[in-house]
Amino acid sequence: MPELPEVEVTRQSFAPAISGALIQDVKVGKPLRWPLGCAASVLVGQRVLAVRRRGKYLLLDLDGGVLLIHLGMSGSLRFTEQVAPMGAHDHFELVTNRGSLRLHDPRRFGAVVFSHTDDSGMAAKLLGKLGVEPLSDQFDPVRFALDLKKRRTAIKQVLLGGDLVVGVGNIYACEALYRAGIRPTARADRIGRLRAGRLHLAIREVLARAVQQGGSTLRDFSSANGESGHFQLEAAVYGRAGQACRVCATPIASLRQGQRSSFFCPKCQRN
DNA sequence: CTATGGACCTGAATGC
DNA sequence: TGCATTCAGGTCCATA
Numbered sequence: 075m076p077e078l079p080e081v082e083v084t085r086q087s088f089a090p091a092i093s094g095a096l097i098q099d100v101k102v103g104k105p106l107r108w109p110l111g112c113a114a115s116v117l118v119g120q121r122v123l124a125v126r127r128r129g130k131y132l133l134l135d136l137d138g139g140v141l142l143i144h145l146g147m148s149g150s151l152r153f154t155e156q157v158a159p160m161g162a163h164d165h166f167e168l169v170t171n172r173g174s175l176r177l178h179d180p181r182r183f184g185a186v187v188f189s190h191t192d193d194s195g196m197a198a199k200l201l202g203k204l205g206v207e208p209l210s211d212q213f214d215p216v217r218f219a220l221d222l223k224k225r226r227t228a229i230k231q232v233l234l235g236g237d238l239v240v241g242v243g244n245i246y247a248c249e250a251l252y253r254a255g256i257r258p259t260a261r262a263d264r265i266g267r268l269r270a271g272r273l274h275l276a277i278r279e280v281l282a283r284a285v286q287q288g289g290s291t292l293r294d295f296s297s298a299n300g301e302s303g304h305f306q307l308e309a310a311v312y313g314r315a316g317q318a319c320r321v322c323a324t325p326i327a328s329l330r331q332g333q334r335s336s337f338f339c340p341k342c343q344r345n
Numbered sequence: 346c347t348a349t350g351g352a353c354c355t356g357a358a359t360g361c
Numbered sequence: 362t363g364c365a366t367t368c369a370g371g372t373c374c375a376t377a
Contacts, residue, residue, distance in 0.1 A: 077370060130372095148356090181353085181354045181371095244370065293356095332349070
């Protein structure tokens with residue numbers, strides 16, 4: 075579930091509370107996507123200095139390195155002062171003097187990886203090819219339009235790729251394309267400046283709005299304090315196949331692209 | 346180098 | 362009720 079808004083909402087929900095905390099213990103469940111990259115005992119005794127986000131990764135700055143956390147498809151974090159035994163789908167926990175940060179991830183597509191710096195070891199590999207942050211000034215409409223000209227694939231695939239812009243997953247790609255009036259199947263290199271500019275704005279607006287709304291809770295996402303998101307209630311197309319477009323009442327259509335569902339309004343998104 | 350498809354894993358919903 | 366199939370918020374990797 076977690077796309078940029080959910081990851082950012084999660085970050086905001088525990089960053090202030092955990093910053094400065096001393097790691098006292100580390101608990102591990104079943105294996106995640108990648109091994110931790112160090113002995114769990116290496117983390118004990120380190121302090122959490124800050125929590126950053128890069129794309130869909132959370133980066134916990136520690137005294138001696140950085141801990142990358144990715145939520146995969148079904149992951150969520152919880153930061154609480156309560157002590158509870160690890161459940162069947164709890165696969166990682168940092169016990170600190172301020173509370174425990176626990177990763178719950180049934181499908182285990184998520185990951186927790188330790189590296190000494192952002193650009194060394196596994197972190198370098200995972201973060202190295204990421205595109206620009208969509209909510210930063212680095213995301214420039216002119217540059218975006220030029221970059222799209224180099225891609226012959228469907229625009230939806232380009233957005234999901236994450237090597238141009240990060241953070242846009244299946245929900246927000248569909249929503250941004252709807253707002254921009256562009257079909258998910260449109261070839262990226264056929265999108266001109268004007269429409270690229272619209273898409274650029276749509277991406278920023280949708281993501282910012284979703285962060286405001288606490289993200290989307292489709293199944294069981296919640297922030298680290300257990301709060302659900304509300305953006306799914308105002309989604310225009312995602313998950314709405316067959317329902318009326320909120321603007322023109324045309325039934326929302328769906329199709330398959332790269333083994334993922336795309337949703338769009340055939341009338342509002344003409345090409 | 347670019348584009349596509351499979352792989353990873355579990356649970357919920359659907360269909361016969 | 363039971364069992365098989367399909368689908369789900371991501372993204373790495375092998376293959377054309």
